Amino acid sequence: MEKIKKVAVIGGGAAGFFAALSAKNHHPEASVILFEKTSKVLAKVKISGGGRCNVTHATSDINTLCKAYPRGGKQLRNIFYRFNTTDTQAWFESRGVALKTEADGRVFPVSNQSQSIIDCLLKEAAQLGVDIVYQAPVTRLTKEKESWKIQFSKEAQEQAFDSVIIATGGNPKLQGFQWLESLGHTIVAPLPSLFTFNIPEDPITQLMGVAVEHAKVKIKGHAIETEGALLITHWGMSGPAILKASAFGAPALAECQYHFEIQVNWVGERNTELLFNQLQACASEHPQKAVSKQKAFPLPQRLWQHLVEKMEINVDKKWIDLGKKKGRQLVELLSNDSYTVSGKTTFKEEFVTCGGVALESVDLKTMESKTQKGLYFAGEVLNIDAITGGYNFQSAWATGFLAGKMRREVK
Numbered sequence: 001m002e003k004i005k006k007v008a009v010i011g012g013g014a015a016g017f018f019a020a021l022s023a024k025n026h027h028p029e030a031s032v033i034l035f036e037k038t039s040k041v042l043a044k045v046k047i048s049g050g051g052r053c054n055v056t057h058a059t060s061d062i063n064t065l066c067k068a069y070p071r072g073g074k075q076l077r078n079i080f081y082r083f084n085t086t087d088t089q090a091w092f093e094s095r096g097v098a099l100k101t102e103a104d105g106r107v108f109p110v111s112n113q114s115q116s117i118i119d120c121l122l123k124e125a126a127q128l129g130v131d132i133v134y135q136a137p138v139t140r141l142t143k144e145k146e147s148w149k150i151q152f153s154k155e156a157q158e159q160a161f162d163s164v165i166i167a168t169g170g171n172p173k174l175q176g177f178q179w180l181e182s183l184g185h186t187i188v189a190p191l192p193s194l195f196t197f198n199i200p201e202d203p204i205t206q207l208m209g210v211a212v213e214h215a216k217v218k219i220k221g222h223a224i225e226t227e228g229a230l231l232i233t234h235w236g237m238s239g240p241a242i243l244k245a246s247a248f249g250a251p252a253l254a255e256c257q258y259h260f261e262i263q264v265n266w267v268g269e270r271n272t273e274l275l276f277n278q279l280q281a282c283a284s285e286h287p288q289k290a291v292s293k294q295k296a297f298p299l300p301q302r303l304w305q306h307l308v309e310k311m312e313i314n315v316d317k318k319w320i321d322l323g324k325k326k327g328r329q330l331v332e333l334l335s336n337d338s339y340t341v342s343g344k345t346t347f348k349e350e351f352v353t354c355g356g357v358a359l360e361s362v363d364l365k366t367m368e369s370k371t372q373k374g375l376y377f378a379g380e381v382l383n384i385d386a387i388t389g390g391y392n393f394q395s396a397w398a399t400g401f402l403a404g405k406m407r408r409e410v411k
Contacts, residue, residue: 023406
């Protein structure tokens with residue numbers, strides 16, 4: 001059997017770039033060419049994590065890690081046994097990128113600059129001899145005998161490759177899904193995954209910038225409950241608790257056209273009797289103070305005042321005059337506030353989708369197509385997506401690494 005001589009990697013994002021590096025490492029004699037449709041590679045790496053690049057997550061337990069993936073979690077288990085978060089950190093650190101783990105488990109370069117990651121990847125590509133071709137959008141992919149033919153424009157001549165790695169991302173407008181489907185792959189319709197909730201014209205938006213460290217969010221009518229930090233924005237709500245809910249609820253929320261109701265537990269505690277006792281303790285300790293000014297719970301002052309006003313409690317009403325009935329109503333609001341969501345907001349640069357090539361169409365031990373030998377997949381083009389926290393990059397590195405190994409030799 002003749003070894004692989006020429007490899008094409010389509011897509012210059014995190015998964016495609018890592019796949020190209022892996023391919024050249026595992027097949028040093030092969031010519032590896034990475035084709036990027038735009039004028040720059042690693043664009044999402046550049047802006048991720050506010051420009052710091054959340055490289056991966058520190059979770060080393062694979063079962064825990066897989067729970068961060070609404071789609072692909074079970075299937076990723078075997079992939080992560082082959083390349084996990086520890087491997088990712090070791091890979092970058094062995095190439096001179098110092099990493100740090102923050103309190104919530106997110107891993108960043110010590111430099112706090114995504115450029116450190118980009119420079120590392122570009123340097124590795126140069127040292128290995130990976131060729132990068134920019135502004136080369138693929139218009140057609142066909143199989144002829146044992147070769148893959150790629151056409152980049154109607155005028156350009158087709159190029160032949162022994163193996164092709166598809167890492168084109170999960171853009172719902174991606175025409176490539178059509179020719180991947182024509183090659184026998186099942187395609188799950190791509191949908192937005194990580195997005196914030198629009199709550200138009202609700203007074204809560206006047207508190208934009210206010211954040212709660214630990215809230216619980218439930219989407220009414222669906223078995224979706226999340227918890228974490230919540231940020232109030234000028235258009236509605238964001239933050240990890242909201243983004244996590246959007247990820248796990250992506251298909252259901254798309255089906256209802258992003259019109260639904262959520263329940264917000266601002267204090268993160270469901271036991272209303274416990275909360276009422278805490279409220280009563282505050283009333284006993286500060287009987288002459290105004291309810292609006294003396295918080296009973298560790299919430300931002302502006303939010304506390306807003307919720308007190310929402311309960312129609314007079315701004316000057318003292319704790320001693322609140323009464324048990326109104327107190328219980330306030331506890332109910334704190335633990336079970338309700339909002340109507342009408343629409344979503346996504347950030348184009350950090351756009352994440354669910355959907356893509358169904359994992360059933362791929363041999364997850366090698367990332368090779370089950371119907372087309374010599375064709376591999378990596379990254380978000382697959383029906384894999386995760387919550388925020390470095391998990392999406394981790395699946396990109398892992399699937400890219402495996403795809404680049406290309407265990408199967410081409411005749």
